[in-house]
Amino acid sequence: MLKIDHLKKGYEGNEILKGISLDVNKGDVISIIGPSGSGKTTLLRNITTLERADGGHIQFAGVDKDFQKLSSQDIQTIRRNVGFVFQNYNLFNNKTALQNITEGLIVARKVKKSEAEKIALKALERVGLSDRQNHYPSQLSGGQQQRVGIARAVALNPQVIFFDEPTSALDPELVGEVLKVMRDLAESGTTMVVVTHQMNFARHVSNKVIFMADGYIVEQGSPEEVFAHPSETRTKEFLTDILANV
Amino acid sequence: MENVRLIINFLGQLLPAINITLVVSVSSIILGSLLGLGLAAAKKSESAILRVISAVYVSVIRATPSIIMIFVVYYGMPLLFSGWFHVNIEGWNRMYFVIIALTLLFSAPVSEIMRSAYESVSKGQMEAGLMVGMTPFQTFYRILLPQAFVVALPNFANSVINLLKEGALTFTIGVVDMVAKAQMIVANNSGGYAWQTYCALALIYWVISLAIDKGVTLVEKSYQAKRKTIAA
Numbered sequence: 001m002l003k004i005d006h007l008k009k010g011y012e013g014n015e016i017l018k019g020i021s022l023d024v025n026k027g028d029v030i031s032i033i034g035p036s037g038s039g040k041t042t043l044l045r046n047i048t049t050l051e052r053a054d055g056g057h058i059q060f061a062g063v064d065k066d067f068q069k070l071s072s073q074d075i076q077t078i079r080r081n082v083g084f085v086f087q088n089y090n091l092f093n094n095k096t097a098l099q100n101i102t103e104g105l106i107v108a109r110k111v112k113k114s115e116a117e118k119i120a121l122k123a124l125e126r127v128g129l130s131d132r133q134n135h136y137p138s139q140l141s142g143g144q145q146q147r148v149g150i151a152r153a154v155a156l157n158p159q160v161i162f163f164d165e166p167t168s169a170l171d172p173e174l175v176g177e178v179l180k181v182m183r184d185l186a187e188s189g190t191t192m193v194v195v196t197h198q199m200n201f202a203r204h205v206s207n208k209v210i211f212m213a214d215g216y217i218v219e220q221g222s223p224e225e226v227f228a229h230p231s232e233t234r235t236k237e238f239l240t241d242i243l244a245n246v
Numbered sequence: 247m248e249n250v251r252l253i254i255n256f257l258g259q260l261l262p263a264i265n266i267t268l269v270v271s272v273s274s275i276i277l278g279s280l281l282g283l284g285l286a287a288a289k290k291s292e293s294a295i296l297r298v299i300s301a302v303y304v305s306v307i308r309a310t311p312s313i314i315m316i317f318v319v320y321y322g323m324p325l326l327f328s329g330w331f332h333v334n335i336e337g338w339n340r341m342y343f344v345i346i347a348l349t350l351l352f353s354a355p356v357s358e359i360m361r362s363a364y365e366s367v368s369k370g371q372m373e374a375g376l377m378v379g380m381t382p383f384q385t386f387y388r389i390l391l392p393q394a395f396v397v398a399l400p401n402f403a404n405s406v407i408n409l410l411k412e413g414a415l416t417f418t419i420g421v422v423d424m425v426a427k428a429q430m431i432v433a434n435n436s437g438g439y440a441w442q443t444y445c446a447l448a449l450i451y452w453v454i455s456l457a458i459d460k461g462v463t464l465v466e467k468s469y470q471a472k473r474k475t476i477a478a
């Protein structure tokens with residue numbers, strides 16, 4: 001459904017992504033793990049066209065082109081078929097929880113307002129926040145904001161939702177409520193690509209795990225393969241470190 | 247008591263000329279805001295040339311006293327127009343020259359206010375807009391602009407009040423605004439009742455700036471109230 005080939009990206013001659021290839025199939029829940037600075041955020045931002053890759057190819061939603069040759073029409077097509085959940089939520093500060101969700105439906109998808117509100121309420125219900133629909137982001141806890149962020153992505157019914165460390169900015173006691181929502185989504189068949197340090201999620205919810213370091217995919221496979229029988233030394237070291245620190 | 251009566255009397259004589267002051271101010275505010283927006287956009291643009299032009303313009307204009315700006319425009323522009331375009335604009339309504347001068351003056355601080363308000367809105371707001379499928383313009387207009395507006399409002403109001411005061415120099419090139427009117431009244435009274443006349447004038451300016459402040463407070467309140475009532 002989404003196929004990335006040899007994606008490359010650098011900043012000022014510094015190569016950050018050194019040729020990443022990635023296949024996402026419908027219903028996949030892919031966890032991307034790896035040390036900080038390894039290029040995980042950069043990867044998601046380049047796939048979703050928040051940044052323009054220096055090289056590589058994308059096949060997605062009818063677009064089949066080198067990143068550098070994407071027209072603005074192609075970019076719009078890609079954006080309309082992905083969802084993105086940000087590390088620091090990025091809810092629209094001047095909109096209520098409900099409006100955060102209806103905005104994209106009404107403005108980008110041209111859905112009627114009443115219809116959009118119905119969809120948004122359903123999405124809020126799904127993340128357990130029906131009673132917060134009229135609250136502004138500043139009136140919500142971090143965990144609630146992130147759940148609205150997830151509802152905002154889900155409501156647009158994109159082909160795949162990207163999550164960039166969705167629980168990293170949260171106080172520990174709020175992590176659980178967000179992970180639960182993500183687990184529910186995964187179980188209902190939502191296609192997800194999740195950058196995370198939550199090893200439990202990676203191991204028990206995803207069907208595929210990718211370990212990244214220094215701009216490369218070092219190892220990938222089923223959670224069982226990567227966690228129980230990692231073949232690369234770097235993977236073993238990383239897992240030993242992170243599991244020791246939990 | 248006699249003084250109060252005089253001041254009230256002068257108020258009545260001055261107020262009809264407020265039209266000129268308002269037309270000059272409102273035109274300059276609108277045109278200056280548009281120019282300021284352009285300058286702020288230039289300052290944030292990819293082109294190094296545009297950024298430099300905008301920065302130099304703002305720093306020059308900010309250092310120019312209003313009276314000098316008014317004279318430069320009034321005496322300079324007709325020469326420029328006849329020299330470059332062979333058009334004679336000396337016969338223009340003098341009000342136009344003042345409006346142009348004040349527009350130039352107003353655009354500089356306003357561009358800075360707009361730029362810093364824009365920068366105060368986090369980059370993530372734009373990215374979130376793009377990721378729900380909105381175009382950059384839709385996101386700017388619906389998400390960034392309303393947030394920047396609230397941030398800019400108090401400083402913008404300050405600049406408007408400054409502009410209003412600088413507009414009091416309009417009389418220097420012979421436009422009959424309230425200040426010119428006051429001078430005429432004093433002259434008609436052979437220099438008598440001067441302080442009462444100018445007090446009446448100051449009162450008018452005070453009331454206008456009070457009204458501006460009040461307006462800003464109301465707008466800010468309505469923004470806050472909206473959030474409270476909805477969430478309650």
Ligand SMILES: Nc1ncnc2c1ncn2[C@@H]1O[C@H](COP(=O)(O)OP(=O)(O)O)[C@@H](O)[C@H]1O
Pocket residue numbers: 011016035036037038039040041042043
């Ligand atoms: N806009 C940018 N300009 C320059 N360097 C950047 C930029 N964004 C990311 N980087 C660099 O790219 C590297 C990878 O960053 P990132 O993708 O955020 O890593 P991760 O998400 O895995 O922690 C880091 O060294 C970071 O400093």
Ligand SMILES: [Mg+2]
Pocket residue numbers: 040041042165
């Ligand atoms: Mg990151």
